[in-house]
Amino acid sequence: MLDQQVDAIVSSYALHHLTDSDKLLALAEMDRTLKIDGQICIADLMFANENRRSHVINHFRDTGNHEAIDAIEDEYYANRQDLVQWLIEHGYQVQTYALNDILSIIYAVKRADLSSSLFC
Structure with a gap:
């Protein structure tokens, strides 16, 4: 098993293919495998x-941009706030970067103590 064996995890344009509940399962799996002080970087389509x-x-x-609406409705764009909240609740320090209205980066560091915080 890879419990706490991984130094860093990068997810790029993957989570928007997962339902909200599956996103949380993916975060839990990342958390399981990540070492203390390990890093997660998620770049994906999401809303604040x-x-x-x-x-x-x-x-x-x-x-009249129906193509954009169709693309959004065809996928599972996350709410960044929900992902950040999960990470904070599980002991991560979190930074977020909004590149535009639908593209963000979440950078999180796993801490040994559970007094993590959000800093933007």
């Missing part, structure tokens, strides 16, 4: 939160 999701989709609808 539900309000931002609604705003972006409404903007695409208002501008």
Whole structure:
């Protein structure tokens, strides 16, 4: 088994193919394999939160960008807030970077103590 054997995990454009519950399973598996002080970097299609999701989709609808709406509805874009919350609750220090309305990077470091924090 690879329990706590991995130094770093990178996920790029993968999580948006998973349902929300499967995203949490993926994070749990990353956590299981990652060493203390190990790093996770996730670059993926996601919204900051539900309000931002609604705003972006409404903007695409208002501008007639049905291709973008179809692409979003065909996948499972995460809410970044939910992923960050899970990581914090499991002892990670977390940084986030929004590259645009639907693309973000989450960088998290696993800490031995559970007093992790969010810093942006």
